[in-house]
Amino acid sequence: MASPLYALVDGNNFYVSCERVFRPSLNAKPVVVLSNDGCAIARSNEAKALGIAMGAPWFKIRHMAESNGLVALSANFPLYGDLSDRMMSLVAGLGHRQEIYSIDESFVDLSGIRGDLVKRSRVIRERVLQWVGIPCCIGIGQTKTLAKLANHIAKTAERKPGSYPVELAQICNLAALEPTARDAVLAATPVEEVWGVGRRIAAQLKEGGIHTVLDLARMDLATVRQRWSVVLERTVRELQGQSCVVLQDTAPDKQEIACTRSFGRPVTALEDLSEAVSEFASRAAEKLRRQEGLANQVLTFVRTSPFRPDPQYSRSIVVPTSPPPTVR
Numbered sequence: 001m002a003s004p005l006y007a008l009v010d011g012n013n014f015y016v017s018c019e020r021v022f023r024p025s026l027n028a029k030p031v032v033v034l035s036n037d038g039c040a041i042a043r044s045n046e047a048k049a050l051g052i053a054m055g056a057p058w059f060k061i062r063h064m065a066e067s068n069g070l071v072a073l074s075a076n077f078p079l080y081g082d083l084s085d086r087m088m089s090l091v092a093g094l095g096h097r098q099e100i101y102s103i104d105e106s107f108v109d110l111s112g113i114r115g116d117l118v119k120r121s122r123v124i125r126e127r128v129l130q131w132v133g134i135p136c137c138i139g140i141g142q143t144k145t146l147a148k149l150a151n152h153i154a155k156t157a158e159r160k161p162g163s164y165p166v167e168l169a170q171i172c173n174l175a176a177l178e179p180t181a182r183d184a185v186l187a188a189t190p191v192e193e194v195w196g197v198g199r200r201i202a203a204q205l206k207e208g209g210i211h212t213v214l215d216l217a218r219m220d221l222a223t224v225r226q227r228w229s230v231v232l233e234r235t236v237r238e239l240q241g242q243s244c245v246v247l248q249d250t251a252p253d254k255q256e257i258a259c260t261r262s263f264g265r266p267v268t269a270l271e272d273l274s275e276a277v278s279e280f281a282s283r284a285a286e287k288l289r290r291q292e293g294l295a296n297q298v299l300t301f302v303r304t305s306p307f308r309p310d311p312q313y314s315r316s317i318v319v320p321t322s323p324p325p326t327v328r
């Protein structure tokens with residue numbers, strides 16, 4: 001059997017890139033996409049360069065609209081879902097099997113595929129850019145953790161010139177690097193960039209003198225298991241090239257389906273509100289039918305923006321479906 005090899009393909013600044021497909025005037029401008037509660041959930045590179053953090057609430061950054069030409073858009077999830085589907089079907093052509101990991105990320109099994117994998121990846125990257133309009137980066141490694149890390153390197157090398165060797169920008173195949181070059185790249189990457197290493201564990205590791213990915217990859221497995229957990233031990237094994245996390249190419253059905261949206265301005269007419277609620281209900285039902293699921297209750301809620309100074313309003317109702325559906 002061929003030794004495992006994975007790619008992780010990830011859309012750059014995905015929601016912002018989706019908006020730019022239909023509004024090219026947003027190119028090269030600082031852009032953020034805001035969630036329902038008015039926090040930045042996607043930032044263009046130009047917005048990142050302004051120092052806007054992920055999750056920053058709009059009221060704290062809105063002054064940059066005036067000073068830096070920052071553009072804020074409210075999230076349009078049906079659009080992102082549609083472009084995601086198109087991107088994913090093109091990306092599937094990279095290898096044998098695909099695990100859709102999130103709206104803009106998928107792992108692809110490259111085990112046993114011969115030839116120049118960087119070239120092959122570049123073809124897919126160009127195709128996604130041309131046919132869908134979304135720029136993406138591709139990382140390749142012997143394990144999913146290494147593929148994820150390679151993707152981070154590909155993205156960072158492109159966004160911050162000088163951070164990594166320029167040839168790793170956009171597409172980075174860690175498995176093809178000479179050991180010394182590979183170690184240099186791991187040594188240049190802070191430990192918190194590793195998939196599954198959260199802020200708390202990163203702080204503990206740093207206290208113990210483990211600062212870079214290379215430091216973590218060289219840790220003694222028994223020590224990791226004793227001082228941290230078997231979960232972190234698995235991560236270290238994956239960094240060492242031992243594949244422990246398998247590809248999941250069938251997505252589990254959703255137990256809950258949500259369809260929510262914030263409005264650009266306050267909605268005060270009942271007619272507008274009921275139109276929005278029925279539209280979202282039909283969209284949620286569409287998602288439910290797609291997974292051939294059944295619902296036993298429906299929750300509807302409305303609320304005012306938590307960032308407005310006026311008194312808040314919030315109501316919700318749970319409607320059981322009657323009679324409860326049964327599987328035919």
Ligand SMILES: [Mg+2]
Pocket residue numbers: 010011012013014104
């Ligand atoms: Mg992304």
